[in-house]
């Protein structure tokens with residue numbers, strides 16, 4: 001693969017336009033039919049970008065219109081996954097999804113929800129994302145799509161946004177609690193493991209990840225001011241949990257177990273951030289859910 005960089009590219013084919021983040025570079029090109037926007041390689045000439053896969057040993061550094069067209073038609077058969085791009089670690093999710101071979105589009109406007117096969121609610125700050133969804137007129141359309149069966153994966157703040165209930169919601173100056181989009185029948189507790197300084201990493205057993213013929217390796221999970229799941233509804237499956245050690249201060253002698261990854265039908269949520277560690281299996285699981293294979 002050629003030296004890579006990540007750039008959002010809009011490619012127009014027929015009457016539809018898709019934007020995705022691409023990681024492979026292309027050359028200067030004289031064709032004018034396909035891309036709606038030129039991509040400029042940092043420090044390099046203007047060019048078009050698309051993912052041409054591994055071009056092989058004889059690759060001369062050029063991408064032809066045929067390559068581009070082929071790349072577009074291959075990519076078009078991959079699911080299109082939106083990432084709510086109002087705040088949070090959008091770029092990290094984009095990389096993870098792209099590494100799994102699916103197409104990515106940032107979502108900031110209601111119209112951008114229309115063509116999606118799946119949606120990611122990223123990690124970030126749930127109170128901010130909550131406010132911005134309303135400012136951007138996205139709240140109602142998001143709720144509609146989630147309740148209408150669109151597969152959604154939420155990490156950390158995204159898990160909070162998917163939860164039906166928050167045990168300890170933040171309140172605005174008028175005392176109104178933060179809102180969630182809901183859909184997932186769980187109650188979450190925000191910042192449950194403590195403050196920023198209490199962020200931690202651990203290995204987790206995570207069911208449903210093993211690919212055929214592979215061992216179920218634990219997931220290296222990063223928790224950053226993470227929520228935990230305090231209640232799960234009947235239809236919700238717990239995929240991973242952490243065990244809290246006994247806590248003498250609170251007179252808790254028995255270790256306690258808290259759910260940190262859950263799934264209910266088309267909705268998947270984790271308290272931690274697979275998008276920041278290079279872990280791809282959770283995004284792969286989500287893509288299998290979109291395809292109806294998991």
Ligand SMILES: NC(=O)CC[C@H](N)C(=O)O
Pocket residue numbers: 122123124125126127155156157158160190191224225226227
């Ligand atoms: N890393 C995260 O996404 C943190 C979530 C944050 N504590 C919130 O409540 O939104």
